[in-house]
Amino acid sequence: MVLRVLALAATVVVLVATVLAVTRDSASAHGSTINPASRNYGCWKRWGNDFQNPNMATQDPMCWQAWQADPSAMWNWNGLYREGVAGDHQGHVPSGQLCSAGETGGVRYAALDNPGNWQAANISNNFNVTVHDQALHGADYFLIYVTRQGFNPLTQRLGWSNLELLKETGRYAPGAGTRENGDPVLNGVSNSIAISAPGRTGRHIVFVIWKASHSDQNYYWCSDVNFPGGGGGNPTPTATPTRTPTPTPTATPTRTPTATPTRTPVPTTPPGGARSCSATYAVTGTWNGGFQADVRVTAGSTAISGWTVSWTFANGQAVSSTWGANIASSGSSITARNVDYNGSLGSGGSTTFGFVGSQSGSNAVPTLSCAAV
Template identity: 80%
Template sequence: MSASAQPLNPVRRVPTTLLRILTIAAAAIVLLATALVDTAEAHGSTINPASRNYGCWKRWGSDFQNPRMATEDPMCWQAWQADPNAMWNWNGLYRDGVAGNHQAAVPNQQLCSAGRTGGVRYAALDNPGAWQTTRVSSSFGVKVHDQALHGADYFRIYVTRQGFNPLTQRLTWNDIELVRETGRYAPGAGTRENDPVLNGVSNTINVSAPGRTGRHVVYTIWKASHSDQTYYWCSDVTFS
């Protein structure tokens, strides 16, 4: 090759900064695609009092990189750091094939993650600590959102017994008391939500849990009627 000849396809190095930008952008696209898929195959959650992961998504979903979360909402912060998909997939915390044997499917200290369904995706929801709470009285409503119009064979609502400390204790079956079990809800039964993100129907289940003060956990089991699919949610409350 003569001194004046040039390679036909010279190799050009991509700047390190550009590679980092492309990597971050690719990760964001994966997260967005996951969120869109899960919305298309949506299911539901308790929305008032909010389940732990729905509450985190509602407060921080559009601002999840804000460092203020670490001090203002530390339990959400640790959950986002552990696996952000727990919040993006707030409507998919369920187990298949339980056949009504909830205590066998969901071990003690893993109630909030539905027995670590999906591997460790929801594991951070089991961690005790200062989760943000909703103030309630001894009689209150639990609002459940059925995003996919599954209907329900039943809902079971439990509340932790007086003396349980959600700041330091992981939830076990012995810590909760059944305060309400409903009958069947037909698919599509309920009130339509105007929020386009929810895009389904909601039902409010009235419960009574007297004799409680301070922080507690409301534990909701939703047995969907379209298949053997069961949802498990922890919601944090403070009794006035």
Template identity: 85%
Template sequence: MSSLAQHLNPARHRAAMVLRILALAMAGAVALTVALVVTQDTASAHGSTINPASRNYGCWKRWGNDFQNPNMATQDPMCWQAWQADPNAMWNWNGLYREGVAGNHQGHVPSGQLCSAGQTGGVRYAALDNPGNWRATNVGANFGVKIHDQALHGADYFLIYVTRQGFNPLTQRLGWNNLELVKETGRYAPGAGTRETGDPVLNGVSNTINVSAPGRSGRHIVYTIWKASHSDQNYYWCADVNF
């Protein structure tokens, strides 16, 4: 019997070693998968309006390091509801886009879903369409829209709209008929713009586009479309302002 035990113990030891090796291999595979996902998410970073800030960039900027703070519910209620609906809308503040639009923005992005780019990515960005007291930037009749191109895509064009007087973003979802086109730009070469150095997250270039929107007072939305130059990739951003 003792001889049999001597033969079995090494066998058990070898089996345990094999299991440990397999566990380490599986852990390594999982770690590699996570690393690849993070790398892909980083590589797919693109951009946003940063002043006035888009709804999801503003929420991320103010609360990204404190997103579980219950004070957000009273201090920044629209960001609070967006964080509760899907935090990925803020973590992916630079990836709110649609592909394959072929210039037909109104055909691909329905009224009432402009801030979510027609609920691109499913319902990830859907909370951005909700009307309410989003944090607004004070502007005058003439102001600049600062756009950050994180991936140095360049642009075929930017379209900048401002809501018409009488539209109320506190109670209304944004529709195409609420908008007035105030600026259409030409092409921006990839990498054109001012390199951002003050914020390590903004590691691309920025361009400020000057616009004029007279005859407005109170709360409005600045709606920006960015047609990237590297492919048929189109970004849509709502930024809240107060004239």
């Protein structure tokens, strides 16, 4: 009986400490792009009150993989910032890590950098970016970038060279803006900034930097958008999930990722012939019972119009959901074929597709074969 009482007391202490920690994080973090929604605010908006819903895995696979990596990316949607930047954004936030603010907070936001089928807002080439200032900090400035035509957020991590600066604002006084009433977590003010992005079609990223006025605190947000034309859309994942997410069912989850995302590329030898391709496989995240992997397909010395990648899992792994490819499974044998937008590759060109899978125990990297047409 005494041991049970002590165990219960210890549990209460842990829960109280967790509540205080999350409250402290929230108290020092105050904003996001809300329209078009940033990746982390969008995930919170869609799933924050429904995070146990297994449909997240197929309806919103990129939010699902971010949740599996670290639930705090969603719960702390307003805390994606770095301090002490002194205006040198490119010096403090490396290319490939822009959406996580240079992996600020360790692995907390790292999954936001992963390319894939993030939910994208349909916008016109003349649009407004709405940023929310939750703590009425004001702004020294906002910098608003849009990716250049040709960048593909489905297959590429965002780098500085992919961006074009379209707007640098002046100062916003603390408290300036319109009070928000539509979302109870938005209890500050919002400002809308008009942007023109001519020549863009299809999928893109809007990248916003907010330099808050109260200190050298700099926020970085990636919002996925779809401009008219280009057939960007939000492709529907083709597989049925085999695993239900199991986050801690509290308002202040304490789950931490079980493994830091690692890349383990395994190159394949392209087949002979006039048209050829090769493929590499990389595990980008693992957790108890599941994992995420990316596959890069590269054309040989001749342009190709389509590709098929095949492999066999050795340890009973299974594909749950996918983006950027049509995947079929027959037991442990997997076949992935290009979708409409990424089958044609120029000489030496490449594209990437990804998937979420289930695992139990070992997760050996398979050997891939690639066939081109």
